[in-house]
Amino acid sequence: MFLAEYQSKEVLAQYGISVPDGRQARSPDEAQRLCKEIDAHKFVVKAQIGAGGRGLAGGIRFAATPSAVAQEAGRLLGDVLVTDQTGPAGETVELVLVEAAIDIVQSCFVAIALDPADGAPMLLASGAGGVEFEQRARMDEDTVHTCPLPEDSAEARAALADFLSGIGLIEAQAAAMDAIYAARKAFIGNDMTLVEINPFARTAAGDWIAVDAKVAIDPNAGFRRPEFASMVADRPAPADELAAQKHNINLVRLDGNIGVVTNGAGLGLATNDMIVDAGGRPANFMDIRTTASSMDVARGIEILLDDGRVSAILLTIHGGGMTSADTVAEGVNFAYAKATRKLPVIACISGKHAEWGHRILRDRNVPVESCDTITAAVTRVVDVAGQGRAR
Amino acid sequence: MAIFVNSETRLIVQGMTGRSGTFYTDEAMRYGTTCVGGVRPGKGGGKHLGLPLFDTVQEAVDATQANASLVIVPAPQAGAAMIEAIEAGLGVVVCVTERVPQHDMSRVKQVLQGTDCVLIGPNSQGILTPGQCKIGVMPTVNALPGQIGIASRSASLTSEILAQCSKAGLGQSTTVGIGGDTLHGVGFVDCLKAFRDDPETEAVVLIGEIGGRGEEEAAAYLDTVDYGKPVVALVVGRHAPRGRRMGHAGTLSVLGGGTAADKIARLRAAGVEIAADADDVVAAVSRARAQAAGTAR
Numbered sequence: 293m294f295l296a297e298y299q300s301k302e303v304l305a306q307y308g309i310s311v312p313d314g315r316q317a318r319s320p321d322e323a324q325r326l327c328k329e330i331d332a333h334k335f336v337v338k339a340q341i342g343a344g345g346r347g348l349a350g351g352i353r354f355a356a357t358p359s360a361v362a363q364e365a366g367r368l369l370g371d372v373l374v375t376d377q378t379g380p381a382g383e384t385v386e387l388v389l390v391e392a393a394i395d396i397v398q399s400c401f402v403a404i405a406l407d408p409a410d411g412a413p414m415l416l417a418s419g420a421g422g423v424e425f426e427q428r429a430r431m432d433e434d435t436v437h438t439c440p441l442p443e444d445s446a447e448a449r450a451a452l453a454d455f456l457s458g459i460g461l462i463e464a465q466a467a468a469m470d471a472i473y474a475a476r477k478a479f480i481g482n483d484m485t486l487v488e489i490n491p492f493a494r495t496a497a498g499d500w501i502a503v504d505a506k507v508a509i510d511p512n513a514g515f516r517r518p519e520f521a522s523m524v525a526d527r528p529a530p531a532d533e534l535a536a537q538k539h540n541i542n543l544v545r546l547d548g549n550i551g552v553v554t555n556g557a558g559l560g561l562a563t564n565d566m567i568v569d570a571g572g573r574p575a576n577f578m579d580i581r582t583t584a585s586s587m588d589v590a591r592g593i594e595i596l597l598d599d600g601r602v603s604a605i606l607l608t609i610h611g612g613g614m615t616s617a618d619t620v621a622e623g624v625n626f627a628y629a630k631a632t633r634k635l636p637v638i639a640c641i642s643g644k645h646a647e648w649g650h651r652i653l654r655d656r657n658v659p660v661e662s663c664d665t666i667t668a669a670v671t672r673v674v675d676v677a678g679q680g681r682a683r
Numbered sequence: 684m685a686i687f688v689n690s691e692t693r694l695i696v697q698g699m700t701g702r703s704g705t706f707y708t709d710e711a712m713r714y715g716t717t718c719v720g721g722v723r724p725g726k727g728g729g730k731h732l733g734l735p736l737f738d739t740v741q742e743a744v745d746a747t748q749a750n751a752s753l754v755i756v757p758a759p760q761a762g763a764a765m766i767e768a769i770e771a772g773l774g775v776v777v778c779v780t781e782r783v784p785q786h787d788m789s790r791v792k793q794v795l796q797g798t799d800c801v802l803i804g805p806n807s808q809g810i811l812t813p814g815q816c817k818i819g820v821m822p823t824v825n826a827l828p829g830q831i832g833i834a835s836r837s838a839s840l841t842s843e844i845l846a847q848c849s850k851a852g853l854g855q856s857t858t859v860g861i862g863g864d865t866l867h868g869v870g871f872v873d874c875l876k877a878f879r880d881d882p883e884t885e886a887v888v889l890i891g892e893i894g895g896r897g898e899e900e901a902a903a904y905l906d907t908v909d910y911g912k913p914v915v916a917l918v919v920g921r922h923a924p925r926g927r928r929m930g931h932a933g934t935l936s937v938l939g940g941g942t943a944a945d946k947i948a949r950l951r952a953a954g955v956e957i958a959a960d961a962d963d964v965v966a967a968v969s970r971a972r973a974q975a976a977g978t979a980r
Contacts, residue, residue: 379924406785408895411792411866485785485865513784515759544927557863557931558837561892561919562961565943568922569960577929581781582820582838610843612808612822643842644822666843667962 293511296340298389299523300507304487307478309471310501314391316340323365323390327358332392337364341383344506345375351385354393361390380547381530394503399491400461402472404441404479413476415441415452419460421491444473464498471500482520483513532595539591540584548573550677551596551605551635553589553624555580555615563608566666572674575602582615589623597631604636604677608666610643617641617649625656634659636676640669685812685857686832686877686884687775687801687869688751690717692816695749697722697740697764698756700731707755707779707820708732714817719747740771751775753809753818761805762787769800776868777818778804788866795868802868806931807860808838819860829854830883831968834874835890836863836897837931840919844890844964851965856884861897863931871901879910886913886968889955892931893920893943902949913971916950917958918943 295303301311313330317323327335335358339351346352351373353364365388374382401421407414416436439455442448449469456465475487486508493503509520536543542557546564550572554560557579564574576596580589596602607624611617621641628634637660641649653660663669694711698704699721709732712718720735720743727738737743740752752768754761754776761780768776769791783805795802803810809819813826821838825846831853835841838860845858859874861867871889878884891898898918905914921943923929951957956971958964 376925377927379927406789406866408865408867410796411789413789480786483784483786510785512758512782513786516784542929544924544929546924554839556837556839557929558835558840558890558892558919559843559961561837561923561929562840562917564923565919565921566960566962577923579929583781610839610846612820612839612842642846643839644824665962667960 293509294342295507295509295520295523296342296387297338297504297506298340300505301502303482303507304475304478304502304505307474309474309478310499311505312391312394312501312503314389317365317388317390318386319369320362320366323388324358324362326390327361330390330392334393335361336391336393337361337368338389338391339368339373339385340387340389341373341378341385343375343377343383345377346373349373349375351375365390379545381545394493394501395495396491396493396503397496398463398494400493401436401490402475402492403486403488403490404475405486407440413441413479414438415455415472417456417459417461441472441476444476464494464500467498468500471502483510483517484508485510532599536592536595539588540581541588541592542577542579542581543592543595544577546574546576548575549601549603550673551575551599551602552578552608553580553593553596553605553620554578554608555610555612555620559608559610563606563666563670566670567606567674570670570674572670572677575599580615580620582612584615586619586622586626589620590626593624593627594631597627597633597635602635604638604673606669606673607637607639607641608669609639609641609649611641611645611649612643616645617643618645618652621649621652624658625652628658629656636661638663638669638673638676640664640666685815686874686881687803687857687859688810688812688816688818690815692751692775692818693717693719693747693749694751694753694818695720695722695740695743695747696753696755697768698754699723699734700726700736701755704755705732707753708734711753711817714823715814716816716818719749740767740773744771744773749773751818752777754778754780754805756780758782758784762791765791765802765805766794769794769798769802773800775801775803775810775818777807777809778802779807779809779820780804781806783864785866788864792866801873803859804862804868806864807862807867808841810857810859811855812857813855821858821860825849826858827854830856830885832856832874832878832881832884832887833858833890834861834871834887835859836861836892837890840961841890843961844888844917847962847965848968853965853968856881865895871897872904875901875904875910875914879912884912886915886972888964888968889914889916891916891918891946893918893923893929893941893946894931896941898946899941899949902946902953902955905953905955910954913956913968913975914954915956915958915964915967915971916947917961917964918946918950919961
């Protein structure tokens, strides 16, 4: 659960990390007006969306004067940004952050996460950060260096200094370490799963500034971090995905026309792989959680039936412990009983109560075609969805 | 033999009196797992499902000689429950609870360091040694005792593949769900090592997915040893978009977390037979066995 940039910076600033002076604006006029409050000789206007990859998608614009700020804000607000992390529909920009532009002498990357190997906090860092950093890091694993990040102490600082020197973070090192330990405190104290500061920038004066920051709060710790609930509520997320989430279904929008219904994340990924291999395009990823009731499943199916892009539905269900196949079939039946748009269903149902599941779909007049293997069901649904498009 | 759990396993259930705890304890007993007690603070001295209840894990262990625990408590309490089980010296701790906070798992993993405890999960379907011991939430209708060891990150996909294996006559020695979370107990490498030492296991199937480093670590491990048994891997999420969480917390690759293509390339280079998709695992096991037989000759 990522916080928006301005929220991330607010949290980090509370721990003493320097961030650029900035204000949020929802209109070009407001953006221009707020420039007066910002002590700067030039500005930067940044789209506030949930996904990364924003810089390369044109979501960060520099402006020399308040009127230029208004112009850039006008271009961004209401625009849809498509980055490599938003999905094909992109995200509409409803808020911009107007900030003092920083004269950067050195751009670094620093992040804190828990090490999957031993569970302890670790620092990920690079002496060369910046907008294209993610792409570069993806190409070359050696871009990011890691070291354990135990609590602040003289001994820990000595080890950290060695590490930072090794990656080329040498100037104003003590100040950089202060910022890193402050970020660690924020990370531990707020159930964060990631703090990422990029660029972590050094100015000519020797200050380290979090020019951009991304904080992820553990959604599973929401019960003890109620203060973040309102922050996340502010954040735009696809309505369908939120609705599904309320019904114990993990849904991710994709750009195809085959609605996919599966119980389990692995089974969902496996099914979508097979659809693409067979020449089809999934409209979504779906994982019905074990806690979902048949009414929850029905809501998930309704979301797919209401989606005009979807022309056929594939069920890949393996009945397990608590979500047995009949629970899912019952959910499909509920949704179809109410629906006006009854799309063809291709089903591969196995596992606990599979027979029962088949019978429910057949007897209640859901337009279902059953297949014995996932391969057969996928082949068939790709065919049916293709015909649906032609019609 | 099998790995981690067998007919000698004596299980206690932490959270046995809850709805899920009751359901899965009952299922485990029906399957033949030796269940010896339950832990529910405040209900010590009572009975549930015919088994004695204890206030603490230590009391349960002292009274019943339990050597394994199933943790099936709400997420906010799961971290502390795992730590209690590890500190009581249990050999195997299985946590099926979903949505355990990461910072709680951070503490669990630090307590785990230096102990011999095998932690399975959290967010795992559990562990099943067919015909001997079930600890978890997986269905057992399609399980068949045999020689294939399975380690996986996802529950229902594993059940599907297990069903396909059994249908083809490929029984299982043990199936381990390592769980879908970023921070978890045993990983693929631990399972590979255990299956290698298990005389009953003849071949191993790994079921992986995008995100995390588990598959890469498995490949690195297999590179360094003469494993001696065929290994098959299925890695799903080949066509999933990057940077978006797909159900499991572990699928989100924030920083360089492996793509499916990369994981597949590394496993293949380490001598692993790759299953093209979820319906190709049984055939991949045959290919890997044939290849192993050919090399042996």
